[in-house]
Amino acid sequence: MEAVGGAAAILQLIDVALKTTIQVYKIYADFRDAKDTHKRLAREMRDLVRVLQQLLDVVLDSDPDKPKSGHAEALREMLEGEDSIVACCQKDVIEVSNLLGEIPSASWPIRKRKIDRILSNIASTRAQLGLAVQTQSMAVVLDIRRTLDRHESYMRQHVESESNKAIFGWLNPPDVWESLKNALQKRQPGTGEWLTKTPEFEYWKRNPGSLWLSGMPGAGKTIMSSTIVTFMLSEAQTSASAVVYSYFDFSNESQQEAQSFLRTCIAQLAAKNPAAYDILVGLRNRCSEAQGQQPRLEELLAATLAALGCFSQAFVVVDALDECSEHGKLLNIVKELQSVRNLHLVLLSRPEQEIEKALSSSAKELPLRGAEVDQDIAAYIQERIHRSGEMQEWTGEDREKVEAQLTEMAGGMFRWVQCQLDSLEKCIDSNQVDETLASLPPDLPSTYERILVNLDVKSAARVRDVMVALAFARRPLQVGEVMDIVSISITDYPRAKKSGNTVYLNQLLSLCSSMVSISTSGSGEKKKQEMRLAHASVKDYLVSKQLRSGPASAFYTTPSQGHLLMAAKSIACLLNQNDVSDFGPHTLEEVPFLLYSALNWVHHARDANLETNRGSLDDLIFALFHRDGDAYINWHRVTGRHGPATPVEGYAWDIHIRDGSKLIDGGRPCPKERLLNGHQIDRPLHHALQWNLWRVVQRLLDAGHDPNGYSKGNRAPLHYGVLQRALESMDLILHRGGNVDIGDWIGDTPAMFCAYKAKDPVTMEWLMDHGASLFPVSRRSGNLLQCAAMEGDPDVLEVILRKKPLNVSPDIGVDHNYNEIADLATPLQCAAYAGNLACIELLLKYGANVNLAKGKVGTALHAAGASGNLEAFQLLLERGADPNVVNGQYGSVLWAAAYGGDRECVRICLQRGLSIDELRTIRLFPEKKWLDLFDDERDKLMSDIIRNAGDRYCRDIFDAARSGMTSRVKAYLDGAEDRKAELEKKHEIHMRTPLSWAAAGGHIETVKYLAMEGANLNVWGRGLETPLEFGCLAGRLDMVKCLLALGARAEFRQAGKYRTAVVCAEMSGNKELVEFLKALEEDRTVTFEFEGQTYEHDGDKGYKRKQ
Template sequence: MPIGIYRRSLVGKRFPGKKYLVAEFKGQGIDLMNEGAEHELANEAGGPISSRIIIRLDAAVESRAAFMDTVNRDVARLTKVKGADGVQLASTISGIIGTVLQKLIPIIDNFASTHPVLNLSWLALSAVYKAVQNQIAEEDIVRDLVEGLREMAGAASECPDLLVIDGTVDVIEEIGRTSLDIALLIHRYANPSIKGKSSIFARTAKYAFSDMSSQIANCKGRCADLTTKLSLRLQIETNYVVKNVQDGVEAVQVEVKEIRGGVKGIQDDQKKRDIDKWMSAPDSSSNYKTAREKHQEGTGSWLVNGSVFRGWKDNPGSVLWLHGGPGCGKTILCSSAIEDVKKSSKGKSSVGYAYFFFDGTSGQSKLAAHESLVRSIIMQFSDQFDGIPPALVNLFEDECNGRSQPLIGALENTLLQILQFFHTAYIIVDALDECSEGSKVLKWIHTIVSQTSDRLHLMVTSRPEPEIKDRLRRLYNLQEINIATQRESDDIHRYIDARLAEIDKWTDPQKKMVRDGLSGGAYGVFRWVSLQFDVLVASCASLAEIEHRLRSLPRDLDEAYAEIIKKSPRPAELVLFLQWIIFGQQDFTAQELAEVALINFDDSGGSLPFCDPSRRYGSSDTVLSTCYGLVVEVQVIIKISHFSVKEFFLSKVIQIGPTKSIRCTESTSHQAIAKTCIAYLLQFNELDSVTRANIDSFPLALYAAQQFAFHVESIRGEDVDATLEHLIQQLVLPIISCALINWHRLQNWHLPLERRIELWDVTPTLYSTIITPLAELVNHLINKGKYGITLHAASDRGGCLAIAQLLLEKGADVNATGGEYGTALQAATCQGLLEVVKLLLENGADVNAMVEHHGTALQAASSRGLFEIAQLLVEKGADANITGGKYGTALQAATCWGRLDIARMLLENGAYVNATGGQYGTALQAASYTGRLEIFLLLLQKGADVNATGGQYGTALQAASCWGALAFSQVLLDKGADVNITGGEYGTALHAASYGGETKIVRLLLERGAEVNAKGGKWGSALQAARATWKDSQAEAIVQLLKEYGALDIEPNFESDNTY
């Protein structure tokens, strides 16, 4: 850094003239920062002179604390910005320099006095921070330099002792010098005086004399060396501290090992099981396993041994995109990449990896959702922890310990926190194009790459679809591999040779012909080769047959799939199987799909589809042979063999016979499945058609019952045809059928299937659970413009009658007991079903059957005010005086609920007015307690005994007194009620009135001769009852009144808080 000292003459001040060099300093500018040091100067000829130079810089122009407050706010703001804006802000030079300053400020504050270079580095870095606000580092060389500075600053801030670092004399001085040099380089790079956004090459040209590129490289190397030394020192210190801690607690661990280990193990194990269940992360390892099984030795080596893949593995923050057309082997190559990462990561606890295979081959697949990807990756990295990641535990606890599910944003943040525990993390994702939420997963890729650039290596595969291509190419660190431009032909040759090696029936010339023929038509599509090889093996035994087949090979995958369907012996069933596999709401086994073939669709138009047992396959393996080439069996589940099968199926007209072809859509596929389900259910036309004992004989029964409504609702209005309408009508006509009842039972399969629906189940609730779903379906179809369909079920009442009639016809025991109501008669009565009651009585129902809670049917009708049913029961011989149940008698039940007309009818038909039993003892006590005045007077008119005892309150007078029925109490006393009868909860009427806080009734009873000191009841005496009253405002008045009548304190039966 040359510094010159010049002089100018007076004449030169007035007229511009030549400057004259007096002295020159040719050392490094940074050397001038040595406090108090004098530096030699030279003349123009280079010789020494006696003058010296001393330079002092004031580094306190602006308060460091104030400046750092601004930096901290800026950095905090950057961390809160989400999405694409956050990605851009996080890559600004100022954003990175801000974090560097945060790391270095403690070092500067501590050591600037002894290392002045730190003051200069502070000035330079803070000046750069101000100069480059929001400017993005567009060139990799500068971006890497800034990132290197951040890594070095981070390592320095964490180092326990900067004064003792092996391998360098003064690491603090080197930190300052390196930071200063980098700051100057960045300032040159971002110099606002350079017009526009010129590249690094333009800037290098401007500063050619200083060789800017080589200076950047030199600074990067110095940063890397410092980072290594600092990290090594940190590791040494950490190991030393850990060793001391371990030594210090070793003795304690020995003493508590058994207790501590046992508790912790149970705690951790249980929480881990809870979290695993709560996360319910889908497992795509079967896709990986399948891909590895298809992999042929030697194929894919060009990828994992290539420089691009190796560079991806070695460089954190890199993204690798492997793309190619359908069937070109992306998934197999992806599995090779996973295998390589697994091997290289083995035994390295600081290295983690996870993978996910998107799978869009079925409509309900969890492997097609973005959230499934995130959940799966979280759990895979968590399984590589020694215990449960704290971030995952926090998420679980934040969601009420698993009682609620987190938002996708919370899951993504948790993954980011988990990744921070790994020094290196690999994520490999296959088939982005099969994700049902492509935009979401592409946005997530940008976010996770930007926020984990110091450790994450991300690889994805997909077809080169426009949206994927556009979004991924916005990543600055993206590397691409186009499979079509690679040596895939070598892999195809290896694949064919491996397959040929397994064939014994062909000669070497025949094998060569097959090899040449398939290689020539493959165009890099492995799947096409595989399909054609299978056809050749199955159908060609001679050279002539091989030649003929090779001359007529399908041109592409679509033609290959069309040929498979056309040549199938069961093309219609094959199409139906594919519809079920793709759009079914669960995974199916071959055994379950074989049941689909039982449905005879009778394309001649002679009848509705029906279940035909004669169509049952001898072996469920027939499903696989029917669909050979289009499906695979993975762990007993039948899946579409490749995503391209689904695309072909939904995009082409399919020939399923010499004169018949169809175009399958999602809507028409749902209709085909719905028809199959209903036809399957209609075979259950007896009450005991399906039971717990035989349910395994109907593998599709539960699915058909529980999901056919979903498939109906998924049909577009214009696709609903008359066949589907008639099938639904057949299920519900007559109003109730055995098939409909069995559908209801299968919907509730968790209940015991062996239990028949009995007559006591005949309620509107049961009926509505059967009919309502169908009614909703009908309304759904009507809303779509299908007016022809009708549902012959006018009301709950009519429906229940139909169920009862059906069950009676099938031999149901009319007097069987059980269920909520005990008997069918009781159930029908409680629900107010008059016609059903009549039907049951006509068929021999016991009119006086007693049920524990409800009593008799007459009591139930009386309490509910069902006059017509009560009258009918009396006419059919119901005994009004039978006692039992909650209310004791029908008269007491009617009285409790104020059913005057029924009470009068019962009395007129022989009900005993003084019958005892039930909660209130007598009807009169019930009327007194509930305040039913008209019935109260009617009962007295009919001769009710005012002194009858029993029930909760002992007498009618005590019941009236307790709840403030003054008029009732006066009438009872006028009718001769004994004021001092004891019994019931409170002992006497005076005790009851005192506890109830009824001052007027207390006075009335005392005036009528109530014994003020009578003992008994809950409180022992009236005085104690008054003190325990819940009406505090009346307590003192009643106590004084009782004392006026001579009440004495008697040892109480309770502890009272009130004293007067």
């Protein structure tokens, strides 16, 4: 069948139907008694035209490379010949037109019967044509599904491959595939396809730029985004093009942050392009050098921009900007993305003022409203009625009435239509259908109000708990967790407990009709049912002024009240676990809500701080902290010894319990009192400070808790308070005798803790205003100025410089070995060594002496050179640093730069003619100057200088092991009076041996040499970490295999230890390493390869080479 012939037949019928529609409106005034028939006629002609237009779209789509290819051929019988369905339908419409034209009006009743009969024929034909279109649309959907499946399979295969698991596990992007699939499940075939044919979209597709689709709540923006994504995935299938999609989600905190969008982008880009993957690897490596930290937003953005440059064209679709909790950060990211020349960006959101202001001049706005959206909604209504089991037994007249009225009242709101259909499906007779249609609520808030008002009092309380929990949970809740929440009572204080009343899921869902939905995520063993609010507008309604002042006001909540309810339910769940002898992994299966409670109650409690109507929350927290040692211990057995501040998933239960009854510490029975009071787990006051639960802090202090008491890690409550800017709680501590300058086990004060860990200028200002001193000295950090300069937050450093006494110099410092890495004596030396350019500028602005020579290192320029920080080196030279100063352990700046190993720093020194006399001692080119050397001679000279500096200035065996200088390690051992003592020597702070330093640094050859010399492979550091665990913390799989091959003990979860091998691997983010260790732990017959050899388990001896 020729497409043109089929199109002609359809166009003829469309023309006749449109003329008939016009005729209906012309005669309506003359036939007042024909009102109902007129309406039916107009509606039938309109629906017929809509179906024909969809059919025409299928027929005209003859591109063999597109999903609809060949579908027109399947419609041959419907379109060809005098007896075809289209031809017969055209005859029916012409007959109706003729009947309408007959005169006089007195014959109308007779004509009406004929018209009704013909309309029934037309309706049947329309249904057949609609089914044909739907069949073709489903074929398109299946084609799209195949495209998506191929895309998802490729992405998951890449992300989950053995070689890439570690990098993508560390990045931890949100699972956007699940979000896309959920959107597609709700999408009616054909919905939104009109958009891809608009001039605006066609222009966007061909030309880089930004398109903003704006729509009110419930307008179907997420469905539209899925249409765009699937369309672009089928269009842009070359390796030079990338299609990236991201969804913000009001029901999942991890998908509300601006960072989550960047993680999603770079993950998808890296999975498709090797160059983009290398950019991600580079980002991971830089963060690994900073001891496994996660990247900052600026670093993620820079990596994403670089990865986008790896493609000739990139199409990025971002849904629900308004559901991001960080609008300012996100809009700044969008602004940066819009500067990328090859980027086609689609943004979808509500037309909120902040978003509109940011995008008005940089993106083409396309509002989601108008005839095309109305047609999509009409198609959705027809399909929903057609497949509704409840409506199948309805009369055709009732179905038509519902379709007509909802189509007329929809106003572009998919969500409103969905809710009304949910309600109408419950009607049991025609009268109820009429009553429901006569009282349809005008908008979404009124719809939700009607649902809630109709609940009985007892059911209303449970439904409120469910909806508030779903609205403020930090992630989507599983069905079992919701059932636990509903059944937990918080009114039975002091022992809040789970009621024995069974809650039935289906009945609960029917009560929450249209406001709650269940979806399935994951697959296989990871498959789970999640319950969430059906739409973001439901959460908006729960906190709205309209609900607060309306008849359903009992359901109104504020964010702080919502978090208070979640905190109270969570703590009640923990208090129910009040028996240490009957608690273990089985408990998590029996109480689904327990894991969520343990990890998240403190977050909810902190977010409820502003709520004045506290209920029993503070009593419950106090009961957990002060009165119930068993529940408090069990809480830590879920989250780890430090609680949810640094939770470790899969934490070893046998650290505290074995055989279900005995508390264990180092393999010995451990009394509860020792766990609670002997620094084995963090103390309650420290937790209360960390999360700023100031009301509970006061009660704990009143109950006798020590404001200066030390907890696990030997830190005081104030150290914990600075982590979360807990100023109210910190005030209470100081007023009850707390010491603002109290030092931890190494001498770090709360202010130092703030400088290098919290990096919060507001908290630092509070500490300075409350008497924090510059003069306490830490063995790790030096004084406060040195600590702040080294860690590099300029805002924190400026607070200290601004608040310090006027008579205190910015050069005040003590000569110390910073973190057992470098000898530094002034704040400027610290900033220069760390390469913190902003801090260097600040210190110079406040009067620091750029050429002050002090301590072992010399000047700040020596420090920059010794650490190999080229940018800091160049900045100091620009600010007047004298490169001719000879001072400190290196003497000249040249030798400091050579020890740092940066060739450009060395080149700068040589170009300036520094220390040329000293160079002659190398005896490579004794008669030549730098300017006389050829390029290859210069390279050889610099290499020789750097090698000589390593030998000349390596301070000790620790320095040599940390840097992987095996020859220097050998030299230190050869020169030692007691070789064994030199091997087992430990640093004062970290208690690391040379072997531990080499393992942490990944220096395999150095580790092998030390092991050969008899170094203890299982020696413990300060945190009880062995060299194997240091290798795990660094995420180095090759190092772990090396140590196991050398004979390191393979007890991956040793009782009594905090950082076991598995836990350390989890902390590194290297999932490949975690799985490797778990495989060895679970099956001792598993072997592994290292340097071409196979190793197998050998009982208590660890692993041996397989014969």
